[in-house]
Amino acid sequence: MEEVNVTVTINGKKRSAKVEPRMLLTHFIRDSLSLTGTHIGCDTSQCGSCSVMVDGHVVKSCTLLAVQVDGSEIITVEGLGTVQNLHPMQKAFWEEHGLQCGYCTPGVMMAAIGLLQENLEPSDEEIREGLEGVICRCTGYQFIVSAVKHAAALMAEEKQVVGEGR
Amino acid sequence: MAGKVGARIKRKEDPRLLTGNGYFSDDIQLPGMLHAAILRSPHAHALIKSINIEKALEAPGVVAIYTGKDLEGKIGRIPSSWLIPGSNLKEAPQYPLAIDRVRYVGDGVVLVIAEDRYGVRDVLDLIEVDYEFLPVSVRQKEAMQENAPLVHDDIENNIAFHWKAGEVPDEEIEEAEVVVRESFNVQRVAPSPIETRAAIGQYNPGNGELTLWCTSQNPHIHRMVLSEVLDISEAKLRVIAPDIGGGFGGKIGVYPDEALIGYAARDLKQPVKWIEERNEHFSAANHGRDEIIDVELAGTRDGKLTAIRVKNTANMGAYLSTFGPGVPTIDFGLMITGAYDIPKAACETFGVYTNTTSTDAYRGAGKPESTYQIERMIDLFAREIGMDPVELRRKNFAKKEDFPFTNAQGLVYDSGDYEKPLNKALEILDYKKLREEQEALRNEGKLVGIGFSTYVELCGFGPSAVAGAIGFQGGVWENATIRVHPSGKVTVFSGTSPHGQGHNTTFSQVVSDKLGIPLEDIEFVFSDTKAVSMGWGTYGSRSVAVGGGAISIAADRIIEKAKKIAAHELETSVEDIEFEDGVFKISGVPGMERKFVDIAKSANYAWNLPEGVEPALEAQAFFDPENFVYPFGTHIVVAEVDKDTGQIELKRYIAVDDVGRVINPLTSEGQVHGGIAQGVGQAMWEGIVYSDQGQLLSGSFMDYTMPKARFFPTIETAFTETLSPVNQLGAKGIGETGTTASIAAVMNAVVDALQPYGVTDVEMPLTPEKIWNIIQTGGENDDTI
Numbered sequence: 001m002e003e004v005n006v007t008v009t010i011n012g013k014k015r016s017a018k019v020e021p022r023m024l025l026t027h028f029i030r031d032s033l034s035l036t037g038t039h040i041g042c043d044t045s046q047c048g049s050c051s052v053m054v055d056g057h058v059v060k061s062c063t064l065l066a067v068q069v070d071g072s073e074i075i076t077v078e079g080l081g082t083v084q085n086l087h088p089m090q091k092a093f094w095e096e097h098g099l100q101c102g103y104c105t106p107g108v109m110m111a112a113i114g115l116l117q118e119n120l121e122p123s124d125e126e127i128r129e130g131l132e133g134v135i136c137r138c139t140g141y142q143f144i145v146s147a148v149k150h151a152a153a154l155m156a157e158e159k160q161v162v163g164e165g166r
Numbered sequence: 167m168a169g170k171v172g173a174r175i176k177r178k179e180d181p182r183l184l185t186g187n188g189y190f191s192d193d194i195q196l197p198g199m200l201h202a203a204i205l206r207s208p209h210a211h212a213l214i215k216s217i218n219i220e221k222a223l224e225a226p227g228v229v230a231i232y233t234g235k236d237l238e239g240k241i242g243r244i245p246s247s248w249l250i251p252g253s254n255l256k257e258a259p260q261y262p263l264a265i266d267r268v269r270y271v272g273d274g275v276v277l278v279i280a281e282d283r284y285g286v287r288d289v290l291d292l293i294e295v296d297y298e299f300l301p302v303s304v305r306q307k308e309a310m311q312e313n314a315p316l317v318h319d320d321i322e323n324n325i326a327f328h329w330k331a332g333e334v335p336d337e338e339i340e341e342a343e344v345v346v347r348e349s350f351n352v353q354r355v356a357p358s359p360i361e362t363r364a365a366i367g368q369y370n371p372g373n374g375e376l377t378l379w380c381t382s383q384n385p386h387i388h389r390m391v392l393s394e395v396l397d398i399s400e401a402k403l404r405v406i407a408p409d410i411g412g413g414f415g416g417k418i419g420v421y422p423d424e425a426l427i428g429y430a431a432r433d434l435k436q437p438v439k440w441i442e443e444r445n446e447h448f449s450a451a452n453h454g455r456d457e458i459i460d461v462e463l464a465g466t467r468d469g470k471l472t473a474i475r476v477k478n479t480a481n482m483g484a485y486l487s488t489f490g491p492g493v494p495t496i497d498f499g500l501m502i503t504g505a506y507d508i509p510k511a512a513c514e515t516f517g518v519y520t521n522t523t524s525t526d527a528y529r530g531a532g533k534p535e536s537t538y539q540i541e542r543m544i545d546l547f548a549r550e551i552g553m554d555p556v557e558l559r560r561k562n563f564a565k566k567e568d569f570p571f572t573n574a575q576g577l578v579y580d581s582g583d584y585e586k587p588l589n590k591a592l593e594i595l596d597y598k599k600l601r602e603e604q605e606a607l608r609n610e611g612k613l614v615g616i617g618f619s620t621y622v623e624l625c626g627f628g629p630s631a632v633a634g635a636i637g638f639q640g641g642v643w644e645n646a647t648i649r650v651h652p653s654g655k656v657t658v659f660s661g662t663s664p665h666g667q668g669h670n671t672t673f674s675q676v677v678s679d680k681l682g683i684p685l686e687d688i689e690f691v692f693s694d695t696k697a698v699s700m701g702w703g704t705y706g707s708r709s710v711a712v713g714g715g716a717i718s719i720a721a722d723r724i725i726e727k728a729k730k731i732a733a734h735e736l737e738t739s740v741e742d743i744e745f746e747d748g749v750f751k752i753s754g755v756p757g758m759e760r761k762f763v764d765i766a767k768s769a770n771y772a773w774n775l776p777e778g779v780e781p782a783l784e785a786q787a788f789f790d791p792e793n794f795v796y797p798f799g800t801h802i803v804v805a806e807v808d809k810d811t812g813q814i815e816l817k818r819y820i821a822v823d824d825v826g827r828v829i830n831p832l833t834s835e836g837q838v839h840g841g842i843a844q845g846v847g848q849a850m851w852e853g854i855v856y857s858d859q860g861q862l863l864s865g866s867f868m869d870y871t872m873p874k875a876r877f878f879p880t881i882e883t884a885f886t887e888t889l890s891p892v893n894q895l896g897a898k899g900i901g902e903t904g905t906t907a908s909i910a911a912v913m914n915a916v917v918d919a920l921q922p923y924g925v926t927d928v929e930m931p932l933t934p935e936k937i938w939n940i941i942q943t944g945g946e947n948d949d950t951i
Contacts, residue, residue, distance in 0.1 A: 020284060031283065036193035037186020039411070041360040042444045046867035049360055077186040090184040094176055097836050101666030102183030103190065103361045103411025128876040135867065137360050137412050138666050140843030140904075141875040143836055 011079030026050040028066035037077035048134030051107035058114030077106035088154035098147030100138035170675040177671040191364035202440040203286040205276040207268035210521040210860025212297035222292040227281035234263035242395040246486035247639040253327035258318040260485040262422040269484035272449025302860040306481040306518040317519040324519040329495040332512035338473040342464035354456035354854040361411020362442035367431025377404045383413040384703020391420040407693035410665030415527035419488040448865040454528020456481035463543045473510035483524035497532025500575040504540035505622040506562040511574035521860045530905040537621045541910030579796040587822040591800040613807040617915025621907040625899035626711030626795035643790035646716035650783035652770040654763030661701010662713035663693040668833040680721035682748025707899020715893035716789035723785035728765040734776035795898035799823035801907040805915035812938030826890040826898040841904020847873040849912035
């Protein structure tokens with residue numbers, strides 16, 4: 001199959017790779033660009049583990065082809081914060097024990113950031129509804145809800161621009 | 167440094183996982199790595215007439231194609247590791263790929279290796295397999311009938327094993343004042359970790375070493391079994407479980423697929439990677455439960471339970487999986503009396519082969535099922551004699567003063583005080599008030615129910631001699647090595663294998679308190695058979711109770727040796743040395759002290775050691791506990807049923823658990839939440855469904871209802887602490903209590919809510935359609951509604 005060139009700005013860096021036109025964005029991120037923090041959980045767009053930000057919107061990266069995002073700006077979990085300087089969402093997940101195995105977590109955090117983009121003061125119920133697109137098998141969601149709530153407070157405090165990389 | 171055990175400490179493992187720096191199987195990239203895919207049977211039962219790989223061989227990038235026949239004699243059969251004695255167990259041979267007959271949808275048929283990930287999937291479509299259909303056996307009770315199609319020709323009536331424990335003579339049941347009978351179907355579910363299975367093999371032809379990264383909860387068991395299957399020395403097979411994205415029992419099993427990848431990597435002398443797809447996971451990774459449980463519970467009119475007789479007919483799938491046979495027998499059948507002092511008990515279990523995916527341990531493994539039947543039966547009995555279900559429970563609890571308590575099946579519960587969590591939970595609930603409200607709401611036509619589950623669970627595997635007696639093919643002791651570096655920092659090697667539980671944090675808390683060093687000075691090595699000499703992995707809620715027990719003993723040995731060195735340096739006798747909070751000192755002599763870091767340095771430099779003391783500061787402990795541990799507690803659910811839609815809303819969920827010493831309340835609560843979510847999932851939404859032809863109808867997250875955030879209420883948790891005498895920490899297991907308790911709590915609540923309709927049982931899962939139908943048909947003659 002003839003390969004095509006795809007160029008994106010990912011976590012603030014311009015990156016290019018030649019890919020088959022059928023390649024999913026999620027494999028492009030993981031295999032072509034070696035950013036393995038974004039995970040694949042279900043192949044049918046239910047679990048949301050592969051969620052990333054494309055041009056400011058949260059997207060399940062298994063629902064797009066790499067060629068569709070040529071020229072786009074993408075943020076993955078690697079672009080949120082570093083161990084030394086965690087994004088409020090990461091910090092909140094840590095403090096509230098919002099993760100166990102950590103596999104779905106990057107996608108869940110992305111979905112939560114998307115949720116806070118719409119509503120910076122969500123109630124528990126709004127958070128639970130807002131996480132409809134992700135599945136976590138470990139936590140029973142309770143501490144994810146606490147984490148998202150805590151993140152909202154931290155973001156308000158820090159006047160953090162939602163979804164902005166550090 | 168003291169006081170770490172019991173503190174709410176956030177996890178050490180998290181910063182890495184939160185920043186995309188985890189290292190899961192699919193993150194592994196090796197030079198020259200090839201990709202594998204497995205063509206699986208789309209039929210439940212068929213003969214393989216022919217396999218045509220001609221076109222596939224010409225596809226671009228194809229490196230190798232293997233059929234079952236190609237591998238005959240080259241890879242051994244995949245054995246079960248739990249061979250129940252005295253059960254006439256017949257283990258059908260399972261080969262890594264089907265040779266001439268497929269026995270379930272998902273059975274491996276052809277292994278393809280190609281250069282790239284997408285290309286290898288294309289090749290599967292070019293393979294033609296000619297099948298001749300055979301009649302199928304899908305449901306266990308039908309599969310046992312005369313003339314049912316045989317899954318394995320030489321196994322009569324498809325009976326894999328027939329196990330019995332305990333005796334209850336007929337008259338104990340027939341002559342009892344009250345007998346309650348019910349049949350429960352604990353439906354088949356899928357463990358469903360969000361990371362599917364994976365295996366990556368790399369072979370070094372120079373030294374003959376094969377490294378296999380795989381999604382295992384127990385890499386040493388994988389090494390032990392696969393070294394035989396692949397005929398390679400254990401010393402040359404290195405199994406590594408990298409970060410694992412959840413297991414829940416589904417990653418205990420040693421699977422054909424892992425053997426295939428190891429074989430292919432060695433055969434091709436190139437790294438091979440296999441990442442399972444989700445639909446593949448649904449068909450080829452072990453399922454859980456699928457047991458039909460018939461129960462008779464006898465007692466007196468005033469509420470004294472006298473005997474219980476249980477028959478479990480368990481669907482084992484097409485082959486006996488690694489731990490499969492132990493689940494409906496030992497794990498289930500010895501716990502059928504639950505938390506109650508019922509003097510007579512008997513369990514009979516049939517394990518049945520069918521044309522379905524194998525079943526094995528799933529979170530709780532046998533205990534959710536045993537808890538489910540006894541807790542449901544208690545409610546039915548209470549209703550039969552008109553007693554409050556809480557009162558009946560109290561009346562029959564094993565009493566605090568009777569611990570260690572021997573149950574009717576001979577298990578010795580280590581410690582317990584069952585009233586304690588029950589009282590606490592009732593206090594949180596305000597039971598009396600709620601019963602009054604329930605009555606009032608019923609009069610208004612609202613269906614509210616209260617469900618209890620006062621469970622006890624068997625976990626912390628366990629004493630190895632007992633494991634041997636019950637047919638487990640291995641030991642279940644645990645291994646820990648603590649290595650103190652010259653700087654005073656330590657590395658701990660543990661034979662447990664975490665996959666989300668937070669061992670690094672919990673175990674660090676134990677070591678920190680013991681050695682008086684900061685949490686950040688402690689690093690862990692798990693899950694690599696080359697680094698950790700031996701161990702039995704993580705399942706059966708054993709890691710803290712057994713693995714933590716071993717770590718605690720190893721720490722004592724470090725202190726013992728360090729004391730000798732400190733005494734020598736301080737020119738005193740060992741008996742005079744006290745060790746507290748990381749400092750060795752002479753009692754009553756201020757200023758005469760050595761810090762832990764000082765001794766770390768002197769032990770490793772070995773310039774001046776006392777006579778008979780070897781250099782370095784390292785200790786290993788092998789801990790084989792004398793008993794299992796038995797956590798217990800009370801879970802209460804308040805549920806409301808919508809009469810018009812059949813929808814169920816969980817209004818409250820209260821969990822009071824007693825898991826002995828709580829090492830970290832934060833991670834413990836997390837375990838409780840997660841466990842509950844899976845049990846509630848089974849009760850309300852989840853279910854693997856096979857058609858009568860053995861077709862898997864729930865093979866993706868589009869068809870299988872995975873619980874989501876909005877499905878749950880906020881769970882109210884609390885703990886009581888009744889220490890275990892079995893290990894130094896006083897700790898019991900916590901990973902499975904939530905699942906064990908919650909199924910019955912939900913079902914009791916919903917049956918209670920539906921009481922006005924005379925309903926005594928509802929089959930899981932509680933789909934709105936099912937509930938609506940009950941209301942529609944059952945409500946006709948009931949004028950209170």
